[in-house]
Amino acid sequence: MSDQVRTRTGTKPPDDWDRRGLPGWTYHSDELFDLEIASIFRTHWQCVCHVNDVAGPGDFQTFDIAGERALIIRDSAGTLRAFHNLCRHRGSRIATGTHGNCGNSLVCPYHGWTYNLDGTLRGPARSETFPPLDNAEWGLKPVEMEVWNGFVFVRFAPGPQGSVADTLACVAGEVAPYGLPDLRPVEGSAYSEQLEANWKAVRDVDNEGYHVRQAHPGLDDLYGRKYYDEPYVDGIARSVGPFNQGPARRWSVRNYRKLLPEATWLPESHRRLWLYVGMFPNQVIGFYPDSVIMYQEVPLSADLTTQRGAIWRRKDESRQLRVARYLSGRIDRDAVEEDRMLAMWTCEAARSSAYEGVFLSDLEYGLRTFHDHLRLFLPVMREEKEPAPGTLRSVNECLISEFGP
Ligand code: FES
Numbered sequence: 001m002s003d004q005v006r007t008r009t010g011t012k013p014p015d016d017w018d019r020r021g022l023p024g025w026t027y028h029s030d031e032l033f034d035l036e037i038a039s040i041f042r043t044h045w046q047c048v049c050h051v052n053d054v055a056g057p058g059d060f061q062t063f064d065i066a067g068e069r070a071l072i073i074r075d076s077a078g079t080l081r082a083f084h085n086l087c088r089h090r091g092s093r094i095a096t097g098t099h100g101n102c103g104n105s106l107v108c109p110y111h112g113w114t115y116n117l118d119g120t121l122r123g124p125a126r127s128e129t130f131p132p133l134d135n136a137e138w139g140l141k142p143v144e145m146e147v148w149n150g151f152v153f154v155r156f157a158p159g160p161q162g163s164v165a166d167t168l169a170c171v172a173g174e175v176a177p178y179g180l181p182d183l184r185p186v187e188g189s190a191y192s193e194q195l196e197a198n199w200k201a202v203r204d205v206d207n208e209g210y211h212v213r214q215a216h217p218g219l220d221d222l223y224g225r226k227y228y229d230e231p232y233v234d235g236i237a238r239s240v241g242p243f244n245q246g247p248a249r250r251w252s253v254r255n256y257r258k259l260l261p262e263a264t265w266l267p268e269s270h271r272r273l274w275l276y277v278g279m280f281p282n283q284v285i286g287f288y289p290d291s292v293i294m295y296q297e298v299p300l301s302a303d304l305t306t307q308r309g310a311i312w313r314r315k316d317e318s319r320q321l322r323v324a325r326y327l328s329g330r331i332d333r334d335a336v337e338e339d340r341m342l343a344m345w346t347c348e349a350a351r352s353s354a355y356e357g358v359f360l361s362d363l364e365y366g367l368r369t370f371h372d373h374l375r376l377f378l379p380v381m382r383e384e385k386e387p388a389p390g391t392l393r394s395v396n397e398c399l400i401s402e403f404g405p
Contacts, residue, residue, distance in 0.1 A: 013362065018368070019359050020357050020358065021204070021358040021371055025385065025386035027347050027350040028198065028302055028350060030301075030302050031389070031390075032380065033302040035392065041065060043158065043160065044155065044281055045155045046283070046296070047153050047279075047294055048061055048152045049063075050312055051151075052312075053310075057078065058103050058117060059101050060074075060099065061073075061099045062093075062097065064298070065298050065299075066299075068156045069085035071094065071095050074117070076117050076118075082145035084142075094108050094115060104117065112125035115140055121133060143155075144156070144158075146163060150180045161235065167234070171238065182314070183312035185312055186291070186311040186312060186313050191310070193340075195304070195343055195344060198347050205343045207366045207370045208361075210364050215338050219335050222244065223274060229363070232278065232280055232370055236280070237278035237280075237370070240274075240275055241274040241275075242273045256331065259324050261318065261321055261324065263289035275288075281374070282299075283297075290324040291311050291312060294312075295308065295336075296308060311329060379400055
């Protein structure tokens with residue numbers, strides 16, 4: 001058993017673990033996709049942005065996932081609010097684009113209904129053509145929101161997951177020195193790119209470090225020798241990349257390691273290390289000495305996924321730290337690009353007549369535990385063959401009564 005996979009308690013995974021992944025049909029099934037949206041994505045917290053992305057009155061961010069549209073906005077009293085981005089007249093988006101500032105009101109682009117920043121209706125356009133409308137009753141509908149260490153999460157329906165704070169409690173002490181509530185957005189760092197792959201195939205690539213040596217020359221050069229993954233436990237996975245000792249081969253890694261100043265706000269154990277915290281089902285926060293990143297998969301259909309992400313910097317970032325952050329971003333961008341093809345190829349393979357599933361290395365045990373979490377919510381994924389058309393939901397219900405949750 002390799003030392004590069006550990007459980008959170010420090011013990012190693014069992015010797016006889018089941019090395020098979022999810023059956024191939026789960027990567028292409030439209031019926032399963034619908035169930036994933038309803039049972040997983042609407043009921044789990046999703047990170048939208050950081051409070052400092054919406055620092056001033058009228059600043060907003062939008063976020064679409066699972067057929068829902070969220071709007072995060074700072075009102076004129078400075079309170080952060082989350083609403084459905086959906087006009088109460090006929091459902092148009094109220095805020096368009098991914099982010100911006102709307103001034104002191106939100107005006108629907110369709111017919112011009114106007115809302116206050118606290119979500120209450122200021123008034124419909126041509127109000128004389130409507131009966132009197134109660135401004136609170138006809139206001140924007142709120143979405144459940146939680147701010148954890150400055151990161152803004154939303155959830156569209158209650159579910160089995162506890163609060164964000166409870167879910168991330170196991171890493172709260174470790175990440176506290178990164179000064180998360182004070183982070184500042186890095187202008188231009190937000191990205192959103194579509195991949196022709198099922199969201200699980202994208203996550204599968206990210207859930208194991210076995211491929212780092214072959215597929216990511218930059219990351220391997222940075223931390224390949226001592227990198228290790230801890231599998232998912234109660235929805236949280238942790239991966240750690242202490243920097244390699246000795247000379248680096250690549251220009252960007254060599255200079256990053258050379259220019260990165262001593263991160264005195266971090267304990268010594270974390271000053272030369274990248275730490276990733278995965279949060280089931282679809283997002284990761286990365287803690288670097290020079291910056292903090294977040295990325296997540298947004299499923300669009302069974303065969304199409306958007307991957308989005310952004311970078312935040314320290315409030316009092318020095319010039320030297322800024323240069324180091326530029327270089328870490330460059331190393332990261334290469335890795336994201338390298339992973340895209342891997343996700344698409346493995347997802348395509350599941351449709352091939354030659355496909356016989358996967359056989360996982362000890363270094364891919366984290367991926368197995370991700371699949372175990374999925375099977376807990378959707379035990380139909382245990383089935384080797386896709387259920388007959390129109391029966392997937394009922395088969396899943398039967399299996400839930402047999403296996404839980
Ligand atoms: Fe918004 Fe008509 S849909 S004003």
